[in-house]
Amino acid sequence: MNDRRREPGQSSGQNSGQISLADIAAEAGVSVSTVSRIANGDLGRASAATVAKVQKLIADRGYRPNPIGRSLRGGDSRLVAMLAPNLDNPAMAAIAASTEAALRAAGYVMILCDTHDRSDLQDEYLRAMRSRFAEGFIVVSAVASPELEASLERGEPIVFVNRRNPYGGGPFIGIDNRQAGADAADHLLTCGVRAPAVIHPADLSSTIRERVEGFLDRLRERRPDMAVRRCDGAGTNHLDCGHAAALRLAADGGWPDGILCPSDLMAYGLFRAAGEQGVRIPEDCRPVGIDDNDLNDWIAPWLSSVKIPYHRFGDAVVASLRDLRAGNSVGEVLLDHRLVRRRSGSSMAGDPA
Amino acid sequence: MNDRRREPGQSSGQNSGQISLADIAAEAGVSVSTVSRIANGDLGRASAATVAKVQKLIADRGYRPNPIGRSLRGGDSRLVAMLAPNLDNPAMAAIAASTEAALRAAGYVMILCDTHDRSDLQDEYLRAMRSRFAEGFIVVSAVASPELEASLERGEPIVFVNRRNPYGGGPFIGIDNRQAGADAADHLLTCGVRAPAVIHPADLSSTIRERVEGFLDRLRERRPDMAVRRCDGAGTNHLDCGHAAALRLAADGGWPDGILCPSDLMAYGLFRAAGEQGVRIPEDCRPVGIDDNDLNDWIAPWLSSVKIPYHRFGDAVVASLRDLRAGNSVGEVLLDHRLVRRRSGSSMAGDPA
DNA sequence: ACAGTTTAGGCAAACGTTTGCCATGTTCAA
DNA sequence: TTGAACATGGCAAACGTTTGCCTAAACTGT
Structure with a gap:
């Protein structure tokens, strides 16, 4: 017997209690290779007796x-990194x-990184995750950054979510943002809005831009003579930004009777601004959001919003990632959205319907 | 020169583009050990010239x-696993x-695992993370589970957040829940509430129990003759549960004029129930929550709530983890809370104060 | 001049796994 | 009887890092 083998059971010090291949091998009296092969399901390389013995040992000792x-x-690390701009956003x-959940079901472990929408942090995480052998990247609301460009050039598997690849191409999971904007426009027209407006952040991401354009184009198409006001707001997040934009809009021509907030958070910002000025939502000003956070059903009965099926994104992301790693060319996946109408006034007298 | 050395620059195949110690060593014409030592700041083991050469190479090639x-x-993996029950909860x-953010600042990378409050998933993640050499665990709202017990016995570094160690002891980050409940009681009394109530989930976690007890004790202490109604509700999450409990309460004696919701989500559930029944919040029924989600400032002006400084938890967690790994005994860290009063009625006419 | 010390740096083992290749021993067919 | 084929399983390299120990050469003090 190889005298360098460890005694069974007493494992190697700092590795607190984990059973290794060597432990099993020593106890079974076979080599590490044999155990490795059996553990990986290559059963043809050992006698039935050996296989049984080793498998029993693996099960008994709980080897993983x-x-x-x-x-x-x-080999594979079963690690996937997700880079998200901001966890505080619902x-x-x-x-x-x-x-x-989807990754876990597929046997992966997700590492979550909060990039705060900063390209330097995005780069830092890309580097850190690459050297941890992440098998893939999921970048939510990607921003352009040198390391991202480098990763793309190397052909690393990257799935873009919510915002397209700033360098073009690549798999993308999201919705048809132009159509969502158009749906919001239809909704406002259906509600009889006469003087609609739209607010948005000062620096437009592709996502927001598409929503706004879809909205404006649809209005132009259906009501060529209708004037649509447009206003942007400063602020590091959509809450502040919606608040600021709404105040600017109000100061600069009064409150519109209907308004597109291209994200629910912006609608929340507008709601606060309206409260500060005694404007009733939705009676005086009817907002329509895009996102439809789950919380809306509970505490924002005044907000109609285009529901983005975020809960179904996971499966789509994992499917794209799998395809990508299998070498297939993967394109965009646009999931269905639909407008959720909520009609309760601020009176809080719930609409029983 | 050792002929097994790789040529500089052409690295090892599947390791896509990562620079290794061997690459630097080959290019510098020194051994791997020397590069390793210099990279780790052990500068006394090589001549100034060598150090300079290697350092330059490390910088130039971007070795990490x-x-x-x-x-x-x-050695250290710089990996810390966080097990959280439910990311959907703000x-x-x-x-x-x-x-x-705190871990990143301390040079760690966080792996986030969603346990869905299930002990089997908690166990699975504990195992998976242990074998990935996680240097520590942060368990938010821990539940009892075999693997957790095993980890504690092995003395692995675990910090409990929000809910205490079900097996007792160990570092804990949270607030003084009894005091928070008491503060909520004081608030309701200050507001002139006559017939208060409290709702809570059917199965009480230690956290919720302490809040409810603190609330009830304080009411008993200040108003020994006041009857306080109490009602639980079913549901997998606090939203449903608050909704169900509020409906039961209303059916079983009418709406109270003040109510403790031991989490903000329960208050949101109550809010919806109130809307369904035409009850005005907070005029007819004044809720007080515990959590004070950031969104309250924007869309729940009707909810006074005890603010838990979640944004400061990170630093406390990292400090505890560091102490724990340093071998110091670490106890509880109770952060300050304070009640945030919001007075706006459902009329949405904002309170300018 | 010689022993002792310092300086500079290489060797090799170890962590746990996978896998190409080699080495036995057995069976089978011509 | 002699190959060939097959069954069984071990050896060792490789991944990238760290570190205890070793070896030279150069330098120091006497």
Whole structure:
């Protein structure tokens, strides 16, 4: 017997209690290779007796392959990194939760990184995750950054969510944002809105731009003579930004009777501004959001919003990632959205319908 | 020169583009050990010329130590696992976001695992993370589970957040829940509430129990003759549960004029129930929550709530984790809370104060 | 001049895994 | 009887890192 083998059971010090291949091998009196092969289901390389013995030992001792050793060897790490701009945003939390569940079901572990929408942090995480052998990246609301460009050039598997690849191409999970904007426009017209408006952040992401354009185009198409006011707002987040934009809009021509908020958070910002000025929502000013956070059903009965099925994003992301790693060319996946109408006034007298 | 050395620049195949110690060593014409030592700041072991040459190469080629190799060696992995019950809960998202930022600042990477409050998933993640050499665990709202018990017995570094260690002891980050409940009681009394009530989930966690007890004790202490109604509600989440409990309460004696909702989500559930029944919040029924989600400032001006400083949890967690790993005994950290009063009625006419 | 010390740096083992290749021993067909 | 084919399983390299120990050469003090 090889005298360098450890005694069974007493494992290697700092590795607190984990059973290794060597432990099993020593106890079974076979080599590490044999155990490795059996553990990986290659049963043809050992006698039935050996296979049975080793399998029993694996089960008894609760051996589980160490993913670190595996990754180092160059195999798979079962690690996927998700880069999200901001966990505080309920929409991001919903995407993260659904993706985590889908990845787990597929046998992966998700590492979540909060990039705060900063390209330097995005770069730092891309580097850190690459050297941890992440098998894939899920980038939510990507921003352009040198490391992202480098990753794309190397052909690393990256799935873009919510915002398209700033360098073009690549798999994308999202919705038809132009159509969502158009649906919002239809909704406002149906509600009899005469003087609609739209607010948006000062620096437009592609996502927001598409929503706004879809909205404006549809209005122009259906009501060529209708004037649509447009206003942007400063602020690091959509809440502040919606608030600021609404105040500017009000100061600069009064409140519109209907308004597109291209994200629910902006609608929340507008809601606060309206409260500050005694404007009733939705009676005086009817907002329509895009996102439809789950919380709306509970505490924002005044907000109609285009529901984005964030809870279904996870499966789509994992499917794209799998295709990508299999070498198939993967395109865009646009999931269905639909407008959710809510009609309760601020009076809080719930609409029983 | 050692003929097994790789040529500089052409790295090892599947390891897509990562620079390794061997690459730097080959290019510098020194051994891997020397580069490793210099990279780790051990400058006394090489001549000034060598140090300079290697350092320049490290900077030029952008070498970054591979954490996988490092962990395998038994060193530190810089990986910390956070197990959270439910990312959809804004409070959890806030904890996750702040912890992530604090860990990042301390040079760690956080792996986020969503346990859905299930002990089997909690166990699965504990196992998976242990074998990935996670250096520590942050368990938010822990539930009892075999693997958790095993981890505690092995003395692994675990910090409990929001809910105490079900097996007792251990570092804990949270607030003084009894005091928070008492503060909520004081608030309702100050507002002139005559017939208060409290709702809570059917199965009480320690956290919720303490809040409810603190509330009831304080009411008993200040108004020994006041009857306080109490009602629980079913539901997998606090939204449903608050909704169900409020409806039961209303059916079983009418709406109270003040009510403790031991989490903001329960208050949201109550709000919806009130809307369905035409009850005005807070005029007819004044709720007080605990959590004070950030969104309250924007869309729940009717909810006074005890603010839990989730945004400061991250630093406390990281400090505890560090102490724990340093071998110091670490106790509870109770952060300050304070009640945030909001007075706007459902009329939405904002309170300018 | 010689022993002792310092300086500079290489060797090799170890962490846990996977896998190509080699080495036995057995069976089978011509 | 002699190959060939097959069954069984071990050896060793490789992944990237860290570190205890070793070896030279150069330098120091006497």
